[in-house]
Amino acid sequence: MTVKIAVLVSGRGSNLQAIIDNIERGYIKNAAVNVVISNKANAYALERARNHGISAVFLDPKGRDRAEYDREILNVLREYDTDLLLLAGYFRILGSEIIDAYRHRILNIHPSLLPAFKGLHAQKQAFEYGVKVAGCTVHFVDEGLDSGPIIIQKCIPVLPEDSEKTLTDRILEQEHIIYPEAVRLFVEGKLKVEGRSVITLD
Numbered sequence: 001m002t003v004k005i006a007v008l009v010s011g012r013g014s015n016l017q018a019i020i021d022n023i024e025r026g027y028i029k030n031a032a033v034n035v036v037i038s039n040k041a042n043a044y045a046l047e048r049a050r051n052h053g054i055s056a057v058f059l060d061p062k063g064r065d066r067a068e069y070d071r072e073i074l075n076v077l078r079e080y081d082t083d084l085l086l087l088a089g090y091f092r093i094l095g096s097e098i099i100d101a102y103r104h105r106i107l108n109i110h111p112s113l114l115p116a117f118k119g120l121h122a123q124k125q126a127f128e129y130g131v132k133v134a135g136c137t138v139h140f141v142d143e144g145l146d147s148g149p150i151i152i153q154k155c156i157p158v159l160p161e162d163s164e165k166t167l168t169d170r171i172l173e174q175e176h177i178i179y180p181e182a183v184r185l186f187v188e189g190k191l192k193v194e195g196r197s198v199i200t201l202d
């Protein structure tokens with residue numbers, strides 16, 4: 001059986017690309033990205049989707065409140081019979097209706113070692129804080145901001161010569177490794193959520 005994946009994006013889509021590439025090269029088996037949904041018309045992620053023959057849908061949030069907008073997303077998810085929803089650089093908060101409908105079936109990648117540096121510009125927050133270790137996190141999405149159960153984290157040292165940019169770039173390299181890994185574990189049915197803990201049955 002193929003796990004049908006939908007991806008929510010707002011911009012560049014390099015994590016989306018990493019997922020697509022890892023499906024195409026067979027690292028993630030029995031899964032397909034069927035639809036990519038963006039809240040930004042000009043998101044490059046939409047073009048990446050089209051380049052791979054994946055449906056690319058722009059849903060305009062203008063003039064809709066969050067609940068209405070989320071219902072439109074839900075309609076698309078149902079239309080594509082979605083099993084797994086991935087947030088990949090999606091810069092909006094999901095409402096409780098989607099989270100309820102897809103409980104423990106929504107993943108997000110965040111560029112910090114959660115629970116540190118939630119929200120926007122996490123790498124900048126970490127750099128300016130002066131941390132010696134930075135990294136990224138894949139987690140299940142719940143009602144809070146970047147607060148759901150953690151699936152995988154990867155840490156990297158902050159080097160004396162790092163700038164915010166070089167640190168961000170090295171974190172992104174790791175994002176492109178751990179996000180496909182988490183998706184593979186999900187697709188293989190190897191993630192079990194127990195309260196705040198995610199048990200990996202690998």
Ligand code: GRF
Nearest residue numbers: 012013014015089109110111
């Ligand atoms: C990534 O750093 C991701 O962790 C964060 O937003 C950025 C999206 O980048 N949530 P991309 O669109 O996947 O290239």
